[in-house]
Amino acid sequence: MLKRNLIANYIGQGWAAIMGIAFIPLYIKYLGIESYGLIGLFAVLTAWFSLLDMGMTPALGREMARFTGGTHSAISIRDLLRSIEFVAIGIAMLMMGGVAASANWLASSWLQTEALPISVVAQSFIVMGAVATLRFFEGIYRSSIIGLQRQVLFNIINSTMATLRGLGAVAILAWVSPTIQAFFLWQGLISMASLTALAITTYSILPCSERRGQFSMRALQGVGRFAGGMMGIAFLALLLTQMDKILLSKLLTLSDYGYYTLAAAVAGSIGILISPITQAYFPLLSRLHAIGDHAGLIRVYHQGAQLVSVIAGSASVVLLVFTETFLNLWTQDTILVNRTALLLRLMVLGSFLNGLMWIPYQTQLAYGWTGLGIRINVVAILIIVPAILWVTPRYGAEGAAFAWVCLNLGYVMIGVQFMYRRILCAEKWIWYQQDIFQPIVPAIVIAVLLRWLLPHPVSSMAQMLTLAIASGLTLMAAGLAAELVRRQVRIALTSFFHPLEGK
Numbered sequence: 001m002l003k004r005n006l007i008a009n010y011i012g013q014g015w016a017a018i019m020g021i022a023f024i025p026l027y028i029k030y031l032g033i034e035s036y037g038l039i040g041l042f043a044v045l046t047a048w049f050s051l052l053d054m055g056m057t058p059a060l061g062r063e064m065a066r067f068t069g070g071t072h073s074a075i076s077i078r079d080l081l082r083s084i085e086f087v088a089i090g091i092a093m094l095m096m097g098g099v100a101a102s103a104n105w106l107a108s109s110w111l112q113t114e115a116l117p118i119s120v121v122a123q124s125f126i127v128m129g130a131v132a133t134l135r136f137f138e139g140i141y142r143s144s145i146i147g148l149q150r151q152v153l154f155n156i157i158n159s160t161m162a163t164l165r166g167l168g169a170v171a172i173l174a175w176v177s178p179t180i181q182a183f184f185l186w187q188g189l190i191s192m193a194s195l196t197a198l199a200i201t202t203y204s205i206l207p208c209s210e211r212r213g214q215f216s217m218r219a220l221q222g223v224g225r226f227a228g229g230m231m232g233i234a235f236l237a238l239l240l241t242q243m244d245k246i247l248l249s250k251l252l253t254l255s256d257y258g259y260y261t262l263a264a265a266v267a268g269s270i271g272i273l274i275s276p277i278t279q280a281y282f283p284l285l286s287r288l289h290a291i292g293d294h295a296g297l298i299r300v301y302h303q304g305a306q307l308v309s310v311i312a313g314s315a316s317v318v319l320l321v322f323t324e325t326f327l328n329l330w331t332q333d334t335i336l337v338n339r340t341a342l343l344l345r346l347m348v349l350g351s352f353l354n355g356l357m358w359i360p361y362q363t364q365l366a367y368g369w370t371g372l373g374i375r376i377n378v379v380a381i382l383i384i385v386p387a388i389l390w391v392t393p394r395y396g397a398e399g400a401a402f403a404w405v406c407l408n409l410g411y412v413m414i415g416v417q418f419m420y421r422r423i424l425c426a427e428k429w430i431w432y433q434q435d436i437f438q439p440i441v442p443a444i445v446i447a448v449l450l451r452w453l454l455p456h457p458v459s460s461m462a463q464m465l466t467l468a469i470a471s472g473l474t475l476m477a478a479g480l481a482a483e484l485v486r487r488q489v490r491i492a493l494t495s496f497f498h499p500l501e502g503k
Contacts, residue, residue, distance in 0.1 A: 012155020019166035040261025064147025065283035078213030099129025134191035141198035267347035316352035346401035353408035
């Protein structure tokens with residue numbers, strides 16, 4: 001099941017990522033860099049709205065995974081789902097009303113617009129609030145389907161909606177109305193369809209029970225402690241990952257903010273590469289912990305960590321070494337390349353360092369341990385927020401990106417030490433040596449050699465070929481150097497070419 005879910009996650013989320021990133025140059029072409037800055041703010045708003053579920057969504061996903069291990073009855077899990085739905089409805093109404101009431105103030109007093117009329121920005125905020133609310137509600141059913149380990153089905157729905165969201169937006173801008181309001185209205189229509197599909201799917205795959213789910217305070221109290229911890233972690237994590245974007249939306253012009261958003265979108269692809277891994281491994285880690293299989297949990301932990309280093313690490317190395325080649329191929333815009341190259345390098349490095357912590361973090365959650373993440377993030381916020389406020393007026397967006405790198409380097413070098421003092425105590429140096437350095441160092445060597453050996457590509461075909469060669473060889477080098485990944489690939493190939501021998 002793990003292999004099937006992992007493959008489905010990569011195909012589904014990979015396609016969704018392509019749909020989300022590939023059309024950004026076209027959005028900028030039709031809307032302009034300033035309007036694209038509003039799309040970046042929409043992503044920030046959606047992220048902050050996810051916090052308002054008060055930790056219920058990740059708690060629901062964990063309980064759905066535990067349900068597959070026999071810790072819930074069909075009635076109790078349906079009661080938990082219905083209870084969270086009731087709470088979410090109330091929160092959603094407050095969310096939409098709050099954004100609508102503050103739209104004019106945000107447009108006129110917070111943002112530094114240059115060409116966009118204030119009225120257009122205010123209207124965009126109102127629609128953004130409605131769409132972000134729908135995305136918030138989608139999270140309940142998304143988490144349920146993933147927790148039930150029906151990830152193939154989830155990815156079919158997710159990739160379909162991503163296709164409609166991306167291709168449809170380009171069609172709307174090209175043939176109907178090249179305005180930011182039209183863009184967000186289309187996003188709202190797709191979110192309504194996505195919410196409906198996810199809700200129907202969730203209830204269809206839950207087992208039948210003697211009665212329908214009912215609101216239950218006991219059900220909410222049962223996950224209250226974990227949800228509270230998750231809410232604290234989510235709040236602090238959002239401050240750390242989104243505070244730069246919030247502050248920069250005030251400190252920079254909307255055009256400069258658009259360039260920062262562009263770099264952040266590409267760097268976010270590193271997280272997209274890691275998300276399918278953690279999405280597949282977290283339910284398994286939770287189940288192994290629930291049944292007391294410590295040896296199995298350690299094996300899965302290192303396997304997941306090595307997979308992160310191989311896949312996300314090789315991609316990060318290629319982006320760091322071939323930054324201008326990638327940007328030239330993707331945007332075909334010299335101004336965008338020159339303005340975002342350094343930003344992209346810094347943000348990719350920070351995102352990769354952040355990604356190395358995802359498997360350790362998921363393991364902490366599988367143990368039900370949320371306190372460490374809260375304490376570490378509190379300290380990090382006390383450092384990063386003043387740092388951003390100090391460096392941005394002096395060094396611009398690049399200064400904020402460098403602060404992001406330093407923050408995540410601190411997680412890898414310092415923060416993780418506290419985890420290994422309590423859980424997986426004997427695994428720390430294995431994580432550093434076998435899970436990180438062994439795959440990453442060969443990837444760096446291969447990428448740097450290719451940059452030196454290959455001629456500078458000028459045409460789009462040459463750029464594409466250069467990136468393909470670099471990506472393939474770097475991935476191969478990292479995969480061959482990671483023992484557990486290499487073993488899994490060998491088993492998979494043996495099973496494929498010699499089915500009887502594989503069994």
